Amino acid sequence: MFAYYQALNLERYYYDNMNPFAGWIFRPNSTVMGSGSSAFATQIREDTDSVRKLVTVYISDEMVESGKAFEAEETRIRKAFADDLERKKLQHKKNIIDSMHPYNEETEIFEYPNSKVHVLSNFTYSMQIAADNSNNGITTVDGIDYYKGYPLDAIEIDDKGLEEKQESNLNKEIMIARSNFKSDYAKIKKHLGSLKNYHYYLKDKQTGQIHTNMKNIENLKFSDEDYGASIINGEIKFSAFLRNVLNENEDLPWYYDENKEPRYLYGAESYYTYCFGSLDENRYDIYIQVNANEKSIVEGDVYSKLYNQWAQSKGDFKKNITIFLTALTTWILSLTVLVAIAGIKEKEGVKSARIDKIPNSIHFLISGFACAVFAILPLYIYEYFFGWDFLPTYNIGIASIPANLILIEWLMSVSREVKNKNYFKNTITYKLFIKRISSIRAWITSGVSKLTHKSIKRKIFMVVTFYIILNAIIVAFMAVYYHVTPYYDEIGYNTCIGFVLLNSIFAILYVRKISGALDNVLSALTKAEQGDFDFELQTQYMPSAIRPLAEKTNNLTDGLEVAINDAVHSERMKAELITNVSHDLKTPLTSIVTYTDLLKQCKIEDETARDYINVLDEKAERLKNLIDDLVEASKVSSGNITLVMAEIDLNEFVGQIFGEYEESFKALGLDLKYNVPEKSSVVVADGQKTYRIIENLFSNVEKYAMPKTRVYLDLTTDERFATLTMKNVSRDEMNFNLEMLSERFVRGDAARSSEGSGLGLSIAKSLAELQGGKFTIDIDGDLFKVAVSLPLKP
DSSP states (O other), X not given: OHHHHHHHHHHHHHHHHBOTXXXXXXXXXXXTTTTTTSHHHHHHHHHHHHHHHIIIIIOOHHHHHHTHXXXXXXHHHHHHHHHHHHHHXXXXXXXXXXXXXXXXXXXXXXXXXXXXXOOOTTEEHHHHHHHHHHSTTOEEETTEEEETTEEGGGOOOOOHHHHHHHHHHHHHHHHHHHHHHHHHHHHHHHHHHHOSSEEEEEEETTTOOEEESOSOOSOOOOOTTSEEEEEETTEEEEOHHHHHHHHGGGOOOEEEOTTSOEEEOOSHHHHHHHHHTTOOTTTEXXXXXXXXXXXXXXXXXXXXHHHHHHHHHHHHHHHHHHHHHHHHHHHHHHHHHHHHTOSOBOSSSBOOOGGGGSOHHHHHHHHHHHHHHHHHHHHXXXXXXXXXXXXXXXXXXXXXXXXXXXXXXXXXXXXXXXXXXXXXXXXHHIIIIITTHHHHHHHHTTTTTTOOOHHHHHHHHHHHHHHHHHHHHHHHHHHXXXXXXXXXXXXXXXXXXXXXXXXXXXXXXXXXXXXXXXXXXXXXXXXXXXXXXXXXXXXXXXXTTTHHHHHHHHHXXXXXXXXXXXXXXXXXXXXXXXXXXXXXXXXXXXXXXXXXXXXXXXXXXXXXXXXXXXXXXXXHHHHHHHHHHHHHHHHHHHTOOOOOEEEEEHHHHHHHHHHHHHHHHHHXXXXXXXXXXXXXOEEEEEHHHHHHHHHHHHHHHHHHBOSSOEEEEEEEEOSSEEEEEEEEEBSSOOOSOGGGGGSTTOOSOTTOOSSOOSOHHHHHHHHHHHTTOEEEEEEETTEEEEEEEEEBOX
16 A cells, blocks of 8 residues: 555656656656646646737736727637627538548549539549648649549538627627636736746737836846747747757656647657647747756745755655565565465365366456456546546555455466466366367367278368468468558559459368269269179279279179179079979978878777878978968069969958958957958059968967957058058067068977978068068067058059
């Protein structure tokens, strides 16, 4: 707090007595004038302006009393208001022209395509800039004033209201000026008469009238140790004291003008304005001398007061520097100790506080903002009530305590984080990026990283990286170029855009080439999927990144063709083997069946022998059916079968087969729910093969359905097919793959304890598909559902 208070003291002294453009910031100026902007120097300029008013406005007591002085002032006021009115009218016309939106950015010319008046053709933006800098934006051609190429006289405005308002304001201004004219004159005379250290002499060369507050005007010389400036008979002179201020150590002197804007002194013209204001050097001889050193200063006026304040500040400067540095060092040491002891020690590091969980960057921004608010806000509050011209108080220092506490809290938090080796890990950069760098890298390279071929991955990475880096370099160049170039450069801009477009075109062409190559590979794989292997990709014209993929595709299709041919050959050999074996088995089986029938005709009285003969007959018949199924399955799978297509009434067909199985179903307690539409369902199919399909469905229910359950048989039709659906509850648990049921030699009875070859559903499916139909199986728990669809008669 005390360091802050002393810093404000130094800031106050610096503001009044330091040159902000000096090479060493802590070097005080050697005189009360400072750099030309001190309070002492400002008072000189204010009093010189008062002298100007006394000479040019009020002139003399007689002129003021008679009212002639105010007449000149009134003329000046009226002229100022008239100039202001013309300025407002001109601005009104400019606004109207601006509202036409005449500027064409492409041609950089102000255009008025529908104008009925004469405008300046090809009037460019640069021409208007030149007019703005030299003639208030007006371009005069052949005695006609133009703004942005449009004639101002062609703009008609209703200025009656504006003139009335301006006239009203003018009358008020004249009334106020008249009422205050004499009192202001008296105040200026009184103030200038009270000055003991400011001496002036002015002589009007035209009238010979002299204005001065000096007793001796015979010898107009000033001391080189005081402020002195004069212009006698056109010759300007400065005292050594003042010349030293204007040129001290090559620093640039400056001051604040009446608008509180900084003005810098460089050259004779600015020196004259600084010393004499707007006094006319051709009309007046001017002499100004101000006591500005310890020996010449006279007590009793504003200059002695300002000089004493400056002398005291200068004497306290070194002491204040010492106090400030001591307080600052103490404050820094205190912060260092607090940071060093921050945190309760634990086995590993120190105990963290809840506030340490805030990410460090966010914590820094919050603490920095709060410190700035509490350190600067009191100054603005003080300035609002008292203005910036204040002397530091301890109240301002006390107000900085919250900022100090916030800073201590933030430093201790940083100390705890550093001691726990957690400072970097608690940054937003670490949490959002570095901690997740593997995930980010995986996301960026997803798709590419999955490619196992190194050449493809490397090529794609190289192209993408080159494209990004090149565009980044171009954009960075554009940013730097326009930062250092203060004007619009169409050639440079278009060149950069051209490079970006060219880079993008190359990237698009490369992507197009890769896409075309990938499309060719995909088309080849589609043909292979459909069984067409008669193709070969032309890899020599493909990008190097895709060429290995195309070569692998060619090799893959060649291998697939060989494998498929081998599989077809193997399947054909299996079918031929089954057919040959079945044919070879039929001859001995026929003999077995024949001799079994002969034995049954013999009069054999042994009961056991007759039972053996019956078993032999039964097994022979079963073997005969199995061989027939094998032969038929072989023919169906190889396509070696002849279909006799005819129109079949599926309603009657199903009813006939149902009649054959009705007794066996009743014996098993199976309740068949028969749902067939009244309208005939005529299909186009092979009658024998269709009979075999439906008979296999009924046979499957008879073998595997749970006794004493319902069996549902539904016949439905749609636009193309007649569908026969059969549902039953399975006797055994169906814990097998659904797709395996329609394969050959697969049975619902895994123990194979019942009769059956496992070929029934496979044969039914193949026969249905050969006739242009469909065969589907579905299982829901123990519910078995099979559907056969055959094409309807057109």
